[in-house]
Amino acid sequence: MEKPWLTHYPREIPHHLNYPDKTLPDYLRETAAHFGGHEAIYFLGKTLTFREVYEQALILANYLQQIGLQKGDRVSIMLPNCPQAVISYYGVLFAGGIVVQTNPLYTEHELEYQLNDSGATMLITLDMLYPKAAKAKAKTNVKHLIITSMKDYLPTVKKWLYPLMQRKQQPVMVKVEERSDQHLFSKIMAQPNATEPSVEINSAEDIALLQYTGGTTGVPKAAMLTHRNLIANTLMCAHWMYRCDKGTESILGILPFFHVYGMTTVMNLAIVQAYKMILLPKFDVEATLKTIEKLRPTMFPGAPTMYIALLNHPDLARYDLSSIKVCISGSAPLPVEVQEKFEKVTSGKLIEGYGLTEASPVTHSNFVWDGERVKGSIGVPWPDTEAKIISLETGEEAKANEIGELVVRGPQVMKGYWNQPHETENVLRDGWLYTGDVGYMDERGYFYIVDRKKDMIIASGYNIYPREVEEVLYQHPKVQEVVVVGVPDEYRGETVKAFVVLKQGQQCTAEELDQFMRSRLAAYKVPRIYEFRTEIPKTAVGKILRRALLGEERKKE
Template sequence: MTMNQPWLAEYPAEIPKELNLVEKPLQSYLTEAASLYGDKAAIHFMGKEIGYKELYESALKFAGYLKTLGIKKGDRVAIMLPNTPQSVIAYYGILYAGGVVVQTNPLYMEREIEYQMKDSGAKVILTLDILYPRVSKVMKNTDLEHIIVTAIKDYLPFPKNLIYPFIQKKQYGIVVKVDHRGQNHLFTEIMKTAVAEAVSQEEFDFENDLALLQYTGGTTGFPKGVMLTHKNLVANASMCDAWLYKCTKGEERMLGILPFFHVYGMTAVLILSVMQGYKMILLPKFDAETTLKTIQKLKPTLFPGAPTIYIGLLNHPDLKKYDLSSIDSCLSGSAPLPVEVQQQFEEVTGGKLVEGYGLTESSPVTHSNFLWDKARIKGSIGVPWPGTDSAVFSMETGEPLPPNEMGEIVVKGPQVMKGYWNRPEETEQTLKDGWLLTGDIGYMDEKGYFYVVDRKKDMIIAGGFNIYPREIEEVLYEHPAIQEVVAAGVPDPYRGETVKAYVVLKEGESLTEEELNEYSRKYLAAYKVPRIYEFRKELPKTAVGKILRRALVDEERQKIEDEQKTS
C-alpha cells in the first residue's frame, strides 16, 4: 500500500477500510444461497421465476454433464448467450465442474468466435440455437469438441414458450434444429436427464485458480484473455457489497440489463446477486420501453448500468407515464457519466446514481463515488474501494506523484488480474510490482478523489463496449479497393464515442459508404461496425509513415467545438 491514502478519511463509518476475505470458491456462494434462500426467487425472466434451490440443482446437473464430456479442472468452457437463466446456470455449473468460464459476446461473427476459441482453447461452448450455424462453421479450426445448444423459449413461461419461435423466425428469418447426439447437445435434454449431485472438488487454490477468462483488447492489438481468479471475483463482489451498505441481504431486486459477457454485468449483477441472495430480473437485451415497463411492474431496487442505458430511458417519449420510484441505487460504469444525466435520472427515480471506474483487468471496479451520505464530486471517478490502493505515477520516471499532478493512474488490490492468458510479455508491461497500469491519464486531489483526463489507449469505448481499432482496420484492409484506413473513436452524445473509419482508396477504385457498411457487417459484430466513413485522398502521418490517429480525433473534436460556438 502507498503511504498516503487520504480517501480513507472520506469513508462513511459503515464502509470497512479493509476486507476480510474468506478463502472459498466462487460457486460456494450459490451453495449457501440455496440453503439460506431456497424458495426465494433467484431469477425472474420474462414472466418465469426460478428459485435458488432450482438454480443450484440445475447448476449441479450442468456440472455433472460437463464431467461426462471430459471436462477437468482448469479446462475452458465458453458461454455465448445473452442474459438468460441458462447463462447463470452454466456459469456456476462450469465452476462446480472445476472449469474456467470463457465469456463470449453473442454478437460475434465467425472470425471473432474462431479467434477467441483458438486463443482460449475452449473445449465446450454453450450457445443459442440461432447462433449455432456461426459456431459450427468455425468448430473445425478450434479445440472445440462439443456444442451445447439452448433457445430463449426454453425458459419462457406458457404460452410465451409456444409463441416465441414464431417471433424468432420472423425476426431472424431462420429456424435451427439440432439433435441431441454426437458433438451436439441440447440444454433441455441435459436438464431432463442429468442428476443434481455435488461434484467432488479437487484441491482448491483461492489465490491462483482461475474462474474466468474475460477478453479485452488492453492497450493494443487483438483481444487478450484476462485471467481472473476466484479471489479476484470474490474480492470485487465483496467490495461492491461493502459499498452498498444500506442494501438488505436476501431482499433486494437487481435489474440485469448489463450483459454478463461484459465483466461489469457479470460482477455487479450475476456474482453479487448470488452472493447476497438478491433476485435478478434479467432482460436479454436493452430496449427502453421494455425496461421502463419492467421497472414499473417488477420494481427493482438496484440498477447497475452504463450511461447509454440511462440516456436511452431518459429520452424515451413516454418516460413520464412510468413509475420508476422503486430504484434506490445505481452504479454507472463502462464509460464516463455526464453530470446532467446523473441529475436528471435521480430526479426521475428519487434514487441515487453515481459513477464508478474500473477495467476488465481489475474484475472490474476500482473506484467509485459514494452512493449515500456524501455529495458526488463533479467530474471525479470517486475514491478507491475497500482494500484497493491507487496512485498517480509519472509517465517519465514511474514514481508516485503528489496530489493534483498529472500522470498515469495505477491500482493495486485483490481484484487485480493474475495476468493475460499466454501473454507473459504483455502481462509484464501492464503489471509492475503488483501495480496495474491503467493506461488512463489523470490526477488525485488532496482528499483522495481521482479524475480521468485522457487515456493513452487508442481503444474506443462506444456504448460501454470496448472496441479495438486494429480489429476494424484489419477487416477493412482486406477490401480490395482500400489502400489505407484508420479507425478512431469520435465524440458521440449518446454512445460516448462512436467508430469512424477514415479511408483512402486505391487509384482508380470507387466505393460507396453503403457498400463499405455492408462489407463491414459481414465480418464485425454490429457494435464494432463504423457508424461514419470518411473518404480522403491521404491521411496524416509521422515522418516515418505512421498514421496519426490522434490528429484525426483532435480534428473531429475541434470541428464539434467550432460548430457549438457558431450555433
Template sequence: MGVNVTKPWFKHYPEEIPTSIEYDNIPLQDFLEKSATKLPDKVAIHFMGKEITYQELFDSSKKMASYFQDLGLQKGDRVAIMLPNTPQAVISYYGALMAGGIVVQTNPLYTERELEYQLKDSGSKFLVCLDILLPRASSVKGNTDVEHIIVAGIKDYLPFPKNMLYPMIQKKQYNIVVKPEHGGGTHVWNRVMEEATGDYEKPEIDPKEDLALLQYTGGTTGYPKGVMLTHFNLVSNTQMCSKWLYKTEYGKEVVLGILPFFHVYGMTTVMNNSIMMAQKMVLIPKFDVDGVLKAIDKQKPTLFPGAPTIYIGLLNHPKLSKYDLSSIEACISGSAPLPSEVQEQFEKVTGGRLVEGYGLTESSPVTHSNFVWENRRGGTIGVPWPDTDSKIFKMETTEEAEVGEVGEIVVKGPQIMKGYWNRPEETANTLKDGWLLTGDMGYMDEDGYFYVVDRKKDMIIAGGFNIYPREVEEVLYEHDAILETVVAGIPDPYRGETVKAYIVLKEGHEVTEDNLDKFCRENLAAYKVPKIYEFREELPKTAVGKILRRKLVDEEKEKLANQQTQ
C-alpha cells in the same frame, strides 16, 4: 478512524464501509450453495415472466456440472459461454465452475473470425451457445479444440404461451430458425436438463491460485487478450461491492440485469453480487428502451448497475413520464464517463442515487467509485474501494506524481488479475511490482478523489497541445440538442491531429455546426474546440454501450488512405 496520510480517501469513508475486509477464501460458486441453503424458496431469477428460485437454480447448476463431467471435463478445462442474459447464462457459468472448469465469457455478437480467435486462444473444449448462433459456432468448431456444443434457446425458460410464440418472433426478428439435433458433439439444453443426474465430483480449488475466468479484453489495440481472474479475485471484488452498497439487505433487493454477463462489469455487479446477497435478478437479454421501462415499472428493481448510454436512452424516451421508476435506490455507472447532466436528470426522475465508478477487466473489474449516499464529488470516479490502493505515476515512469498532476492511474489490490493468458511479456508490461498500469490518464486531489482525464491512447495532440476528449465531450453534453457524442483526434497534415466531434441529436432537435462552434468557444479554450462536426443516426458501441472511439478513428484513417491512393 485515524487518517492515513498515504490514503487520504479513508477520512471520507462513511463509518458503515470498512477500509479493509476479511474475504471468504472460497471458490466463487460456494455463494450459490449458501444462498440456496439459506433461502431456497427465494426467487433468484425473473426472466420474461418466468421465475426460478435459488433451490431450482442450484439444482440446475449441479445438473450442468455433472453433465460437463460426464462429457469428460477435467479441472482447468475451458468452457466458453456465448449467451445473452438468460437463465442458461447463469446456470452454465456456475455449473462450469462447480465442475472445475474455467469460464470463457464470449460475446454473442462476435463474427466467425472473432469467435474462432477466442476459442483457439483460450483452448476451450466446451461451448454453450444460443440456438441461432449454432451455425456460426459449427462453422468454426473444426478449427478449434471445441469437442462439445450445448445449445440453449430463449424459449426454454419462457412461460406458456410465450414459449409457443417465440419461434415465430425469432424468425421475424433474425430470419432464422434453428432446430438442433441432440447427439454426437451437439447437446440440446432441455435434454441436458432431463438427462443430467446432478451428481458431480467437487474439485479441489485453491481460490487464490486457481482461475475461475478468462475474460477477454475488448481488443481496441491489437488482438484481445485473455485476462486471468482467480476465484479469489472475483470473490473479493464481489464482497467489496456489497460493503460499498451497505444499505442493501441480504435477500431483499431486486437487481436489474441489463448489463451483459459476458462483460465482467455485469458479471460482478449484477450476477455474482446478486447470487452472494440472495437478490432477485430481473434478466433482460437485449437492451430495448420500452422493455426496460416496462420491467422497472412492473418488477420494481432497487439496484440498477448500468452504463451512461443506457441511462441516456431511458431519459430520452418520449413516454418516460408514463412509467414509475421510483423503486430505484442506487445505480453505479461504469464502462464510460458519466456526464453530470445525465446523473442529475436520472436522480431527478427516479429519486434514487446514480454515481460513477471505475474499473477494468484486469481488476475484476471495480477499483474506484463515488460513495452512493454521502461525500460524493461530481466529475470524479470517486475513491478506491476497501483494500484497494491507487496512485498516479508520472508518464512512462514508476515515480509518483504530485497531487493534482496528470499521470497514469495505477491500482493494486486483491481483485487484480493474475496476468494475461499465455502472454508473459504483456503481463510484465502491465503489472509492475503488483501495480496494474491502467493506461488511463488522471490525477488525484488532496482529498484522495480521483479524476480520469482520458485514455492514454485517446489523448489528442493537436499543434503541440494535449487535448483530452472527455473534457470536450462534457461541454457538448451540456447542449440541449445533443443526445450522444464522442470526440476523437483524426489525422491532420498541419496540426498532426485535429479535434472531430461525432454527434447524435435528440429527436426533434436541430443544430448547425456554427451553433455548436459558438457554444464550444464560450466553454473551451480555442485549441480544444472541435474543427469538424459529423452528425450521425447512431454511434458504434460495444455490448455494454461503450462508444467505440477507436473504430471512428480507424474509419478516418482508412478514408485518408483511400484519398491518397486515388
C-alpha cells in the same frame, strides 16, 4: 502508502474486508441453503428460485464431467442474459472448469480466434447461433457443443408463441440434432438431481474466468481472473452498497454477463447477496422502462449510454421509476448532466464508478449515500484497493492534481494475461496494474480520469483530453450523445473532431455548436470538425466504440 481517501469513508464501509477461502460455487450453495425458496431469476415471466439454480448448475456440472471435462478445461459460454447463462456459469465452475465468456455478437472470425486462443473444448450457446458455432467447432479444439433455446426457460404460453417470434427474426429455422458431440440443454436438465462434483479448487490461485479485453494495447487477450479476484470485488461491491439488504433487493440485469462488469455487479453480487435478478436479453429503451415500472427493481447497474437513452425517451414522464435506489454507472465516463437528470427522475442515486477487466472490474467509485460525492470524479478506491498516479514525464509518483497514469493494486487484480507473459509484464509491475488511463488525484484523495493514454489528442503541441471536450458538449441542450477524437491535420499534427447525435426532433448546425464551445473552452480544445450522426457505434455493454470511428477516419486518408 498514504491513503487520504480513507478519511472520507462513512463508518458503515470498512477499510479492510475479510475474504473467506471460498469459491464462487460455495456462495451459490450457501445462498441456496439459506434463501432456497427466494426468487433468484425473473426472465420474461418465468421465475427460478435459488434452490432451482443451484440444483440445475449441479446437473450441468455432472454432465460436463461425464462428457470429459477435467479441472482447468475451458468452456466457452456464448449466451445473452437468460437463466441458462447463470446456470452454465456456475455449472462450469462446479465441475472445475474455467469459464470463457464469449459475446454472442461475435463474427465467425472473432469466435474462432477466441476459441483457439483459450483452447476451449466445449461451447454452450443458443440454437439460433448454432450455424456459427458449428463452423467454429470445425476449425478449433472444441469437442462438444451444448445447445439451448430461449424457449427452454419461457412460460408455457410464450413457449407456444416462440416459433412464430423466431421466424420473424430468423426466417430459416435452426434445428439441432442430438448426437455424441452435440447436446441439448433441455435434455440435460431433464436428468435427475445430482450431487456436487468433488473438485479441489484453490480460490486464490485457480482461474475461474478468462475474460477477453482489448486491454491497454487493443490486441484481444484474456485476463486470468481467479475465484478470489471475483469474490473480492463482489464483496467490496456489497459493502459499498451497505443500505441494500441481503435477500430483499432486486437488481435489473441488462448489462451482459459476458462482460465482467455485468458479471460482477449483477450476477455474482445477486448470488452472494441473494438478490433477485430481473433479466433482459438485450437493452431496449421501451422494454426497460416498462420493466422498471412493473417489476420495481431497486438496483440498476448500467452504462451512461443506457441512462442517456432512457432520459431521452419521448414518453419518459409516463413511467414510474421511483423504485430505483441505486445505480452504479461504469464502462465509460458519466456526464454530470446525465447524473443530475437521472437522479431527479428516479429519486435514487446514480454514481460514477471506474474499473477495467483486469481488475474484476471495479476499483473506484463515488459514495452512494453518506460521504461526499464529487461531480466529474470517479470517486475513491474501494476497500483494500490502492491507487496512485504515475507522472508521464518522470515515471515517479505524481503530486496532487498532477496528471499521469493511474495504477492500482488490490485483491481484485488479475493474475495476468492468458499465454501472454510479455503483455503481462507490461501492465503488472510489482503487483501494480498500469491501467493506461490518464488522470489525477486531488488533495483529498478523489480521483479523476481525463482520458485513455492512447486517446489523448496532441494538437499544435497541446495535450487535449477528449473527455473534457465531451463533457462540455453534453451541456448543450440539443446534444444527446457525442464522441470526440483526434484526426490527422497537416498543420496542427492532429485536430479535434466531434461526432454528434442530436436529441429527437432537434436541429443544430456546426456553427451553433462552435459558438457554444468557444464560450466555454480554450480555443485550442474546441472541435474544428463536427459530424452529425443518427447513432454512434457501441459495444453490447453500451461502451462507445471510439476505435471504430477512428478506423473510419483512417480509411479517408
